[in-house]
Amino acid sequence: MIYIKADNIKKSYGKRKVVNGITLEIEKNEILAVIGPNGAGKSTTIEMIVGLRKADQGNVRYWDEKYKTQIGVQFQSVPFFPGLTALENLQLFAAFYKKQLSKEETMELLTQCGLADCSHTDASRLSGGQQKRLAIAAALVHDPTIVFLDEPSASLDPRSRLEIHQIIRSLHKKGKTVVFSSHDMDEVVKLATRIIMIDQGQIIAEGDALYLCEKYKVTNLDQLYLKLTSKEEVAW
Ligand SMILES: Nc1ncnc2c1ncn2[C@@H]1O[C@H](COP(=O)(O)OP(=O)(O)OP(=O)(O)O)[C@@H](O)[C@H]1O
Numbered sequence: 001m002i003y004i005k006a007d008n009i010k011k012s013y014g015k016r017k018v019v020n021g022i023t024l025e026i027e028k029n030e031i032l033a034v035i036g037p038n039g040a041g042k043s044t045t046i047e048m049i050v051g052l053r054k055a056d057q058g059n060v061r062y063w064d065e066k067y068k069t070q071i072g073v074q075f076q077s078v079p080f081f082p083g084l085t086a087l088e089n090l091q092l093f094a095a096f097y098k099k100q101l102s103k104e105e106t107m108e109l110l111t112q113c114g115l116a117d118c119s120h121t122d123a124s125r126l127s128g129g130q131q132k133r134l135a136i137a138a139a140l141v142h143d144p145t146i147v148f149l150d151e152p153s154a155s156l157d158p159r160s161r162l163e164i165h166q167i168i169r170s171l172h173k174k175g176k177t178v179v180f181s182s183h184d185m186d187e188v189v190k191l192a193t194r195i196i197m198i199d200q201g202q203i204i205a206e207g208d209a210l211y212l213c214e215k216y217k218v219t220n221l222d223q224l225y226l227k228l229t230s231k232e233e234v235a236w
């Protein structure tokens with residue numbers, strides 16, 4: 001089953017074409033990794049797909065007219081409410097979806113995201129890694145069908161990174177669809193059931209890791225990345 005279909009979407013900021021005709025589908029119960037260089041247009045593409053940014057051209061179609069309540073999104077920076085604890089922040093995020101999370105339900109979500117010990121800590125005092133996990137928890141408060149995670153494990157220590165992988169795997173096991181962006185090719189190989197590589201606002205490769213490595217005659221995704229993505233000339 002196809003949940004979301006983006007057809008030839010484009011976005012420019014001023015004269016700069018950031019997304020230049022992306023067509024993709026997001027299927028039920030896949031873990032889709034979106035990879036590509038800094039500034040390639042990954043976040044902008046995700047923002048258009050989740051309906052937070054309007055495409056200049058092209059369109060995005062959804063499987064359900066109430067899709068907004070069934071999508072959870074974690075962005076790279078999260079505006080938590082200072083003065084509120086981690087637990088209170090999650091309850092507030094749930095209220096945005098008109099959902100009342102009991103203390104027990106909130107604790108369960110915090111535990112799932114490795115934050116049980118921080119439930120009563122002011123969100124603004126959490127470490128970077130803890131804030132990232134709280135951001136993921138915030139994306140899950142309404143038990144969404146599809147979860148978009150924008151670089152969920154970036155700048156995390158190895159243990160926290162593994163915890164994020166566990167969260168992604170358990171969401172997948174529950175039948176959810178997960179779309180995540182990442183610069184960590186090992187993580188992508190471990191988790192993704194399908195990969196989309198974006199460069200300069202266009203999809204330049206698509207498929208699972210094995211297929212892509214065979215197709216482009218490389219032994220791993222790092223090599224594939226270096227082979228396919230453009231490189232800026234370095235001026236010394
Ligand atoms: N609101 C905005 N206004 C102007 N330019 C923007 C805006 N948002 C993004 N850009 C520019 O668009 C380009 C693509 O940004 P985007 O965040 O989509 O890339 P990305 O592939 O997610 O990069 P990264 O891997 O570094 O997160 C970048 O050059 C960025 O500076």
